[in-house]
Amino acid sequence: MKLFLKYGITALIILSYAQAYSQNNTQLSLSYRVDVPTGAFKNYISNTAGRGFNAGISHLFNNQLGIGFNIGYNDFYQKYPRAVYDDGQGNLISAVITNSLQEIPLQAMIHYTLMNKNFIRPYVNAGAGFNIIMYNQYLGEFSNQQTKTKPVFNAGAGVYIPVSKYSSTSINIGADYNYAPLNVTGIKNVNSISIHAGIDFPIH
Amino acid sequence: MKTSFWQVALVVSFAAAGCHKDPLNHLTSGETMVYITNKDSSVNFASYKTFSIADSADVIENGQLVGRIQGAFETALIASLDSAMRQRGYTLVSKSSKPDLAITITELTDISTGYVNYTDYWDSYGGYWDPYYWGYPGYGYYSPYAIGIYSVQNNSLEIDMLDLKNAAANGNKIVSVWSGLSSGELVFDPNYAATQVKNFLGQSDYIKAN
Numbered sequence: 001m002k003l004f005l006k007y008g009i010t011a012l013i014i015l016s017y018a019q020a021y022s023q024n025n026t027q028l029s030l031s032y033r034v035d036v037p038t039g040a041f042k043n044y045i046s047n048t049a050g051r052g053f054n055a056g057i058s059h060l061f062n063n064q065l066g067i068g069f070n071i072g073y074n075d076f077y078q079k080y081p082r083a084v085y086d087d088g089q090g091n092l093i094s095a096v097i098t099n100s101l102q103e104i105p106l107q108a109m110i111h112y113t114l115m116n117k118n119f120i121r122p123y124v125n126a127g128a129g130f131n132i133i134m135y136n137q138y139l140g141e142f143s144n145q146q147t148k149t150k151p152v153f154n155a156g157a158g159v160y161i162p163v164s165k166y167s168s169t170s171i172n173i174g175a176d177y178n179y180a181p182l183n184v185t186g187i188k189n190v191n192s193i194s195i196h197a198g199i200d201f202p203i204h
Numbered sequence: 205m206k207t208s209f210w211q212v213a214l215v216v217s218f219a220a221a222g223c224h225k226d227p228l229n230h231l232t233s234g235e236t237m238v239y240i241t242n243k244d245s246s247v248n249f250a251s252y253k254t255f256s257i258a259d260s261a262d263v264i265e266n267g268q269l270v271g272r273i274q275g276a277f278e279t280a281l282i283a284s285l286d287s288a289m290r291q292r293g294y295t296l297v298s299k300s301s302k303p304d305l306a307i308t309i310t311e312l313t314d315i316s317t318g319y320v321n322y323t324d325y326w327d328s329y330g331g332y333w334d335p336y337y338w339g340y341p342g343y344g345y346y347s348p349y350a351i352g353i354y355s356v357q358n359n360s361l362e363i364d365m366l367d368l369k370n371a372a373a374n375g376n377k378i379v380s381v382w383s384g385l386s387s388g389e390l391v392f393d394p395n396y397a398a399t400q401v402k403n404f405l406g407q408s409d410y411i412k413a414n
Contacts, residue, residue: 051223051225053223075223075224075225079226079227079231081232082235089245090245091240091241092240092241092242092408093239094238094240094406095237095238096236096276098230100226102224125352127280139238140236141388143227154370
């Protein structure tokens with residue numbers, strides 16, 4: 001939580017300067033986000049994470065191209081029923097294991113709108129930055145929290161649906177593949193497919 | 205209407221602050237318990253036939269023996285151990301009858317303490333509670349105490365099985381051939397003693413007399 005506040009406040013300060021500098025054609029994007037673990041991440045947590053969000057700000061160069069910055073968040077959680085584990089050192093451990101992982105990707109983003117003359121406008125996007133990963137494995141009530149910062153990359157697509165014919169506010173629905181490397185005991189990469197739905201609107 | 209960036213940032217921050225599922229809030233008391241067992245891999249537990257259990261538990265606090273206890277929890281634990289060992293084919297005998305195995309119980313408590321320096325808090329106390337409130341306008345505050353003390357207690361249960369049968373052959377040494385360690389919310393709960401024994405011996409199928 002402390003790390004989230006620390007990095008979140010830093011990101012907000014950066015976003016506010018970007019917004020102030022941009023002055024015109026600045027768009028804020030807020031969306032609810034669901035992440036589905038993929039690949040080896042499913043060996044640690046296979047449950048879909050539904051406590052996520054994206055918040056981004058971008059400068060629109062024209063009707064198609066926008067460049068900006070995005071902060072994301074999601075909270076992964078999975079509890080396994082009591083089982084006996086061999087630690088390989090002669091000990092057998094019976095415990096209810098709970099795996100908990102939060103990630104905060106902070107990324108530079110680019111998005112390009114296709115068919116921008118249509119009412120519903122598809123877009124593609126890509127991003128790169130770094131990912132703050134807080135992971136914790138509980139044996140019963142005993143935990144061992146660790147934090148790592150690693151690079152993260154994503155690419156995706158979606159659609160903008162304006163709320164009305166004359167409005168510059170749009171509903172934004174899309175999906176991304178997130179490549180988030182991590183290599184620690186028990187967790188190999190935290191890649192996921194994320195689906196988001198939210199709203200994009202101009203700000204001053 | 206255009207929206208202010210800071211209006212949106214404030215809403216997002218508050219929403220994000222609540223978006224974490226705390227694992228500790230989703231565990232039952234039984235699920236907090238962890239059991240660890242270890243054995244001497246060279247030992248054949250079928251070679252033992254009789255056992256005896258200590259009638260009370262040692263209490264060790266921060267590495268020091270502080271006494272022995274025989275309360276409700278210890279009584280329940282000893283009864284559960286007795287029953288479980290008999291079910292596995294062992295015979296309970298008194299300690300004077302030269303049992304093959306001795307079972308001991310130890311309750312471990314580690315207490316760590318720390319302090320918090322509240323100097324900054326007390327320096328500004330007049331800003332929180334103006335002495336005018338108490339009928340002493342213009343007075344100041346003085347506190348000789350700026351320290352808060354806290355302590356954290358961690359409890360564990362250890363059960364050991366000791367080889368008395370081969371003590372002489374082992375060079376006059378009583379060797380521990382099996383240990384079980386548990387910790388969690390219910391570790392000293394008398395109503396949970398039988399469940400703890402069931403878990404300990406449930407992951408130790410090799411403990412049987414035949």
